[in-house]
Amino acid sequence: xxxxxxxxxxxxxxxxxxxxxxxxxxxxxxxxxxxxxxxxxxxxxxxxxxxxxxxxxxxxxxxxxxxxxxxxxxxxxxxxxxxxxxxxxxxxxxxxxxxxxxxxxxxxxxxxxxxxxxxxxxxxxxxxxxxxxxxxxxxxxxxxxxxxxxxxxxxxxxxxxxxxxxxxxxxxxxxxxxxxxxxxxxxxxxxxxxxxxxxxxxxxxxxxxxxxxxxxxxxxxxxxxxxxxxxxxxxxxxxxxxxxxxxxxxxxxxxxxxxxxxxxxxxxxxxxxxxxxxxxxxxxxxxxxxxxxxxxxxxxxxxxxxxxxxxxxxx
Ligand code: AMP
Numbered sequence: 001x002x003x004x005x006x007x008x009x010x011x012x013x014x015x016x017x018x019x020x021x022x023x024x025x026x027x028x029x030x031x032x033x034x035x036x037x038x039x040x041x042x043x044x045x046x047x048x049x050x051x052x053x054x055x056x057x058x059x060x061x062x063x064x065x066x067x068x069x070x071x072x073x074x075x076x077x078x079x080x081x082x083x084x085x086x087x088x089x090x091x092x093x094x095x096x097x098x099x100x101x102x103x104x105x106x107x108x109x110x111x112x113x114x115x116x117x118x119x120x121x122x123x124x125x126x127x128x129x130x131x132x133x134x135x136x137x138x139x140x141x142x143x144x145x146x147x148x149x150x151x152x153x154x155x156x157x158x159x160x161x162x163x164x165x166x167x168x169x170x171x172x173x174x175x176x177x178x179x180x181x182x183x184x185x186x187x188x189x190x191x192x193x194x195x196x197x198x199x200x201x202x203x204x205x206x207x208x209x210x211x212x213x214x215x216x217x218x219x220x221x222x223x224x225x226x227x228x229x230x231x232x233x234x235x236x237x238x239x240x241x242x243x244x245x246x247x248x249x250x251x252x253x254x255x256x257x258x259x260x261x262x263x264x265x266x267x268x269x270x271x272x273x274x275x276x277x278x279x280x281x282x283x284x285x286x287x288x289x290x291x292x293x294x295x296x297x298x299x300x301x302x303x304x305x306x307x308x309x310x311x312x313x314x315x
Contacts, residue, residue, distance in 0.1 A: 035187055151175050
């Protein structure tokens with residue numbers, strides 16, 4: 001694996017490979033690699049000749065008072081993990097290379113970015129403008145055949161899919177399942193902020209999703225009882241959600257009833273960490289619960305089988 005730090009070097013590395021007809025997969029990240037990032041690298045490795053991982057803590061997507069300065073950064077550890085996944089190029093540019101003097105362009109997606117994390121009371125649409133601008137740039141820098149994103153950031157994935165469709169970006173956007181700890185906690189670089197008692201409380205997010213899932217599996221499809229079951233888990237852990245909402249999994253419009261593709265998204269602050277998680281509620285039996293420790297008492301009991309993926313994942 002080679003680490004490159006400038007757009008010019010990146011293009012130089014990729015030019016010969018492209019000329020030789022190699023396909024390129026891109027995994028955009030902010031580092032602090034965990035098994036979620038590694039699953040995206042593995043998917044890219046499997047489906048492309050060349051794998052590029054970008055490592056850039058993007059200042060443009062952090063708001064005032066957010067954790068830009070304290071965000072976990074350990075390039076040496078990340079490089080070792082990426083190398084072990086047979087990544088070809090680690091692209092770790094400086095902020096000056098990504099945003100040179102005089103930088104004055106933004107890529108924004110409207111509508112999808114006004115709700116959930118994009119609500120002005122929360123991170124706001126400016127957060128997504130930071131994401132879409134940097135992802136548009138990374139797609140232009142790398143020119144991948146496919147770019148890989150996690151369902152963990154469900155709204156981000158939808159926004160990026162919309163952006164690439166609207167701008168005719170010639171790359172496939174691949175969205176891969178959320179990777180979880182064995183007890184259900186969704187992996188996140190920000191989990192590093194959690195003290196042990198907070199980690200316990202943080203588990204209430206995936207438990208809330210599982211409780212909602214169990215309620216749906218028991219035949220209840222209206223929003224009220226489904227959300228109430230999820231709220232109860234959060235309250236039991238003393239966690240006040242920033243939001244806990246049911247929305248269409250395709251366009252984020254609010255929904256009153258769960259149908260085949262309904263996103264249940266949650267955000268909450270636990271200690272220093274602002275955590276998000278989600279599941280797509282299925283009205284069909286056989287979906288995987290977000291909480292692998294078992295659904296709450298009374299919930300359905302889908303048994304894991306040896307054919308299941310190693311970790312609990314939902315799309
Ligand atoms: P980040 O470094 O947090 O910006 O994340 C880089 C990519 O990894 C994004 O596409 C995320 O959605 C994805 N990702 C983060 N956490 C997980 C997870 N637990 N499972 C799968 N993908 C994830």
